[in-house]
Amino acid sequence: MKTEPQTDHPEPASPAKIGVKKAEGGDLDNIFKDDDDADFLASEVGAVSIVPGSGPSDPLVMLAFYQRLFPFRPFFQWLNHSPVPCHDFGHREFAFTLQNSAYLRYQSFPTMELLRKEIVRLNPSRFEIGPVYNANPRDRKTLHKSAFHPPSKELVFDIDLTDYDEIRTCCDQANICNLCWNFITVAIKVMNAELRDDLGFKHVLWVYSGRRGAHAWVCDKRARSLDDAKRRAVANYLEVVRGGGQAGKKVIIRRPLHPHVSRSLNLLKDRFENDILRDQDPWRDNEKAEKLLQLLPDKILNDALRKKWDNHPNRPSISKWADIYDVAETGISKELNPARLKESKEEVVLEYMYPRLDAEVSKHLNHLLKSPFCVHPQTGRVCVPIDERDLEAFDPMAVPTVVGLLGEIDAWDKVHKREGKTDDYQKTSLKPYVDYFKTFVNGLLQDEAAVKREREGNSENSMEF
Amino acid sequence: MNRQEPVKRVRAIDSKKHWAGVEFKQLFYPHRLNFYNAPPTAEVTLDEFEQWAIDRLRILGQIESCLYRNMTAVELDDAMRKPLGDFLPLRSNSATGDSKPQDGKPNKLQEERRKDHYSHYILRLAFARSEELRKRFLATETILFKLRYNRDDAQERQAFIGSLGFDWEFLSFEEKAAMREDLLAGAGTKSGESKAVFEAGFFKVDWERVCDLVDQKKVLLRGGKAYVPESQQSSLVIAEFTARLEKALELTARALPRLDEDDRLIPILDHLSRGFTAPEYNTSMIATTLNGASLTAAVVDDLVQYFPMCMRQLHTTLRRDKHLLHNGRLQYNLFLKGVGLNVDEALTFWRKAFSRIDDDEFQKKYRYNVRHAYGLEGTRRNYKPMSCQQILTERRPAANQVHGCPYREMAVENLVVGLGTMSVSDKDVIRHVREDIEARKYHVACSRVFEHIHAKELKREREASGGSGRLAENIIHPNEYFTRSFILKNPGSVEATAAAAASDGNGQSMEMD
Numbered sequence: 001m002k003t004e005p006q007t008d009h010p011e012p013a014s015p016a017k018i019g020v021k022k023a024e025g026g027d028l029d030n031i032f033k034d035d036d037d038a039d040f041l042a043s044e045v046g047a048v049s050i051v052p053g054s055g056p057s058d059p060l061v062m063l064a065f066y067q068r069l070f071p072f073r074p075f076f077q078w079l080n081h082s083p084v085p086c087h088d089f090g091h092r093e094f095a096f097t098l099q100n101s102a103y104l105r106y107q108s109f110p111t112m113e114l115l116r117k118e119i120v121r122l123n124p125s126r127f128e129i130g131p132v133y134n135a136n137p138r139d140r141k142t143l144h145k146s147a148f149h150p151p152s153k154e155l156v157f158d159i160d161l162t163d164y165d166e167i168r169t170c171c172d173q174a175n176i177c178n179l180c181w182n183f184i185t186v187a188i189k190v191m192n193a194e195l196r197d198d199l200g201f202k203h204v205l206w207v208y209s210g211r212r213g214a215h216a217w218v219c220d221k222r223a224r225s226l227d228d229a230k231r232r233a234v235a236n237y238l239e240v241v242r243g244g245g246q247a248g249k250k251v252i253i254r255r256p257l258h259p260h261v262s263r264s265l266n267l268l269k270d271r272f273e274n275d276i277l278r279d280q281d282p283w284r285d286n287e288k289a290e291k292l293l294q295l296l297p298d299k300i301l302n303d304a305l306r307k308k309w310d311n312h313p314n315r316p317s318i319s320k321w322a323d324i325y326d327v328a329e330t331g332i333s334k335e336l337n338p339a340r341l342k343e344s345k346e347e348v349v350l351e352y353m354y355p356r357l358d359a360e361v362s363k364h365l366n367h368l369l370k371s372p373f374c375v376h377p378q379t380g381r382v383c384v385p386i387d388e389r390d391l392e393a394f395d396p397m398a399v400p401t402v403v404g405l406l407g408e409i410d411a412w413d414k415v416h417k418r419e420g421k422t423d424d425y426q427k428t429s430l431k432p433y434v435d436y437f438k439t440f441v442n443g444l445l446q447d448e449a450a451v452k453r454e455r456e457g458n459s460e461n462s463m464e465f
Numbered sequence: 466m467n468r469q470e471p472v473k474r475v476r477a478i479d480s481k482k483h484w485a486g487v488e489f490k491q492l493f494y495p496h497r498l499n500f501y502n503a504p505p506t507a508e509v510t511l512d513e514f515e516q517w518a519i520d521r522l523r524i525l526g527q528i529e530s531c532l533y534r535n536m537t538a539v540e541l542d543d544a545m546r547k548p549l550g551d552f553l554p555l556r557s558n559s560a561t562g563d564s565k566p567q568d569g570k571p572n573k574l575q576e577e578r579r580k581d582h583y584s585h586y587i588l589r590l591a592f593a594r595s596e597e598l599r600k601r602f603l604a605t606e607t608i609l610f611k612l613r614y615n616r617d618d619a620q621e622r623q624a625f626i627g628s629l630g631f632d633w634e635f636l637s638f639e640e641k642a643a644m645r646e647d648l649l650a651g652a653g654t655k656s657g658e659s660k661a662v663f664e665a666g667f668f669k670v671d672w673e674r675v676c677d678l679v680d681q682k683k684v685l686l687r688g689g690k691a692y693v694p695e696s697q698q699s700s701l702v703i704a705e706f707t708a709r710l711e712k713a714l715e716l717t718a719r720a721l722p723r724l725d726e727d728d729r730l731i732p733i734l735d736h737l738s739r740g741f742t743a744p745e746y747n748t749s750m751i752a753t754t755l756n757g758a759s760l761t762a763a764v765v766d767d768l769v770q771y772f773p774m775c776m777r778q779l780h781t782t783l784r785r786d787k788h789l790l791h792n793g794r795l796q797y798n799l800f801l802k803g804v805g806l807n808v809d810e811a812l813t814f815w816r817k818a819f820s821r822i823d824d825d826e827f828q829k830k831y832r833y834n835v836r837h838a839y840g841l842e843g844t845r846r847n848y849k850p851m852s853c854q855q856i857l858t859e860r861r862p863a864a865n866q867v868h869g870c871p872y873r874e875m876a877v878e879n880l881v882v883g884l885g886t887m888s889v890s891d892k893d894v895i896r897h898v899r900e901d902i903e904a905r906k907y908h909v910a911c912s913r914v915f916e917h918i919h920a921k922e923l924k925r926e927r928e929a930s931g932g933s934g935r936l937a938e939n940i941i942h943p944n945e946y947f948t949r950s951f952i953l954k955n956p957g958s959v960e961a962t963a964a965a966a967a968s969d970g971n972g973q974s975m976e977m978d
Contacts, residue, residue: 101829162864163863163864165864166864197687197688198687198688199672199686199689200672200686200687200689200690201689222673222689229676230673230676232680233676233679234679236681236682237680237682237686242861242863243862243874249876254653254682256649256650256653256655256656257650258650258651258682258685259650259651259685260682260686262650356863356864358863359861360860
């Protein structure tokens with residue numbers, strides 16, 4: 001069940017009803033004179049005044065963000081799969097969360113311009129992208145229930161660090177740092193191998209979720225037309241760490257290992273020592289070390305290890321990990337199965353490092369997911385795409401904030417005194433992210449055009465039934 | 466691309482073209498298996514029409530109830546042997562003792578296959594009309610096909626597959642050799658079988674066509690293709706069957722309004738589709754009053770002793786954390802609705818339970834969802850409390866979640882501790898429960914626990930009406946567990962007749978939601 005704080009409105013309510021705070025300065029309302037140019041976000045007004053002490057995502061700030069920085073054109077093309085508006089965009093559902101927490105679903109727009117106008121008008125604190133329906137979502141009430149259904153949406157994945165709370169020691173809940181971000185980096189690497197090498201997808205966009213996770217958008221046409229059953233198959237194929245709060249051991253896999261699991265294991269093994277044993281050090285405390293023992297198969301070995309660790313309190317995890325083999329080697333347990341022990345250790349690596357996905361997000365075609373380039377209301381950070389060409393370099397603590405970006409525009413303007421027409425985003429640290437996004441979208445569009453040509457060559461009927 | 470030129474409206478069925486060239490003759494069935502690609506065209510009597518359909522309906526209904534009881538494939542096969550023999554026999558070509566068609570005498574094998582063919586198509590008509598019926602038809606027909614496919618003799622099966630004309634790309638020897646290790650590991654081959662499996666060969670298809678093999682990680686995937694061992698061929702064939710039938714049902718549904726209205730057929734078809742029932746626990750029949758008064762939020766804590774383990778767990782977590790994650794809330798909320806909590810009491814209950822947050826936050830985040838479950842928001846769909854089947858298969862818990870069926874999701878040691886809190890510590894019972902869990906019969910485990918806890922009461926009840934002190938059949942719905950538990954422990958508090966009738970649940974026709 002999709003959670004909705006309030007019922008949806010059949011059409012966007014007027015600003016008077018919603019009570020959106022509009023900008024005080026009249027200039028900002030005139031910022032959009034219709035432009036012929038593709039990128040029309042050049043500012044023609046003076047500096048945006050940021051009131052000191054305003055929150056990370058104040059409505060005024062958000063409005064300026066949408067007016068000057070949000071990359072509408074590549075965003076539109078990304079969802080439309082072509083420069084010319086078509087149903088992929090026109091029948092796409094958007095859901096807006098407004099400043100007063102009202103929630104509007106089933107919004108759709110025939111063109112980019114109308115989307116932008118509405119976003120600027122409503123100034124949502126965030127918005128989500130849904131599927132492409134077989135008819136205009138705004139018309140859904142005129143259609144018979146069974147005649148309105150979604151035929152396509154990108155295949156999406158959601159990795160959230162709270163799912164790692166039980167194994168990360170550096171932070172918990174909403175906090176993150178560079179140490180636990182490693183979990184995400186590693187997860188992205190593993191999943192990219194699976195999505196590209198195994199499933200054959202080419203266009204995978206990873207987006208920072210704004211606070212403590214990442215989303216993946218798989219945009220290939222083949223991925224968009226997957227039905228719920230196939231999405232479930234993919235989610236289950238990728239899932240290795242399974243189970244809720246009470247489940248005990250979470251990795252139960254078949255031997256011989258499936259090739260994707262053994263490939264993932266190889267990717268993870270190298271980083272285990274550094275990321276888990278040293279950085280996270282999860283078993284230093286003897287009580288926590290019990291968790292490790294629970295994952296090992298031999299009782300006698302476990303007892304021996306327990307004794308040793310009781311005698312050496314606060315022994316670091318890296319030593320404890322080495323102890324497992326050392327103590328096993330002494331032959332203290334006659335029935336110890338060395339192969340099984342090795343396998344258990346591999347399973348520990350998987351349990352601690354393999355990506356933990358929120359499978360429900362991926363399984364349903366009609367799931368709504370936060371849009372890239374939204375701003376996270378609590379942190380003020382922009383949900384930027386993560387450049388896959390250099391994953392290690394991505395630093396969530398260095399992701400631009402809205403307030404920071406607006407300040408950068410001002411600074412640039414002061415220096416360059418508006419020489420020529422430069423798009424606002426290019427004056428800021430958002431530029432590399434937007435550029436990366438554009439490159440991604442171009443690649444996607446090229447492939448889409450090729451497919452469309454082929455399809456139009458083959459069929460005579462139009463797309464509509 | 467959406468061009469603005471006028472589109473020629475193509476009619477779904479153009480009668481003249483559709484029926485042109487179709488000869489109305491008897492078909493010959495070379496194999497016992499059938500993909501039902503083409504409809505039958507010869508005449509049959511009205512009696513045959515109805516009777517064949519009813520026979521097939523019986524079979525499909527039986528299959529559904531086997532599914533409901535969570536039977537394994539082997540058990541299902543056993544259970545269906547006799548009914549199939551009685552109502553829808555389908556012998557293979559190697560069955561001896563029949564005259565060949567050239568003899569001109571009626572051929573028993575062909576008769577069986579004709580009946581199979583016709584009954585399938587009749588039921589297609591009867592069940593195409595709603596999404597729910599189509600889904601159920603699709604699921605049971607697939608299982609029926611699977612049953613027959615697996616029982617077929619290998620040679621005949623291959624002949625049948627050959628006739629289907631699939632284009633499966635078999636790997637050449639060089640390709641196979643280059644990927645040998647990965648191919649074998651992908652298929653989960655144990656070391657003893659490697660040689661055999663390798664020799665039998667592999668073929669590659671788009672992974673979407675074998676998505677259930679992908680789901681279980683039973684095949685190698687590379688570059689968007691799945692590499693399927695020859696032994697899994699069946700999976701592909703069955704998947705293909707399902708896919709085609711699904712498409713055909715959609716087309717049938719669309720064409721239904723334009724069907725030749727025949728006054729004789731429509732009543733029969735209607736009657737058939739209503740006969741497709743499965744035993745289900747009908748919560749709407751339960752009196753919403755216990756002890757003569759309606760249920761209030763304050764009473765819930767006292768009722769926990771009658772809850773099945775899944776709901777106890779949710780309740781305990783709720784009380785301990787003053788919070789419950791979404792899926793847990795949904796499961797528990799619907800259960801309480803089934804117990805008899807009305808929406809206002811439910812809101813009170815949840816509001817008090819989430820004692821750490823203020824009114825505003827509750828209103829914003831949770832109120833809507835509670836009301837949504839009661840069918841007061843959004844699509845106004847009146848969700849029924851989740852049955853054991855649903856709880857087991859939908860939305861498995863992850864990370865910190867505690868919903869789902871504890872017999873499946875909990876580690877066994879934790880489960881035993883949990884049973885202790887329900888005062889179940891009998892070694893035998895626990896041993897049996899462990900065995901049930903190993904055999905993946907989670908509802909049997911739960912029923913066993915129920916039996917043990919209520920041993921005294923059950924005995925008393927059966928002694929009164931004769932028979933052993935055991936459950937008649939396994940519990941398949943948490944609300945059923947609750948109601949029976951409550952009635953057993955508080956005899957006379959609810960009208961015994963109404964509750965007993967509902968808790969049997971057999972043969973009750975289900976409200977189509």
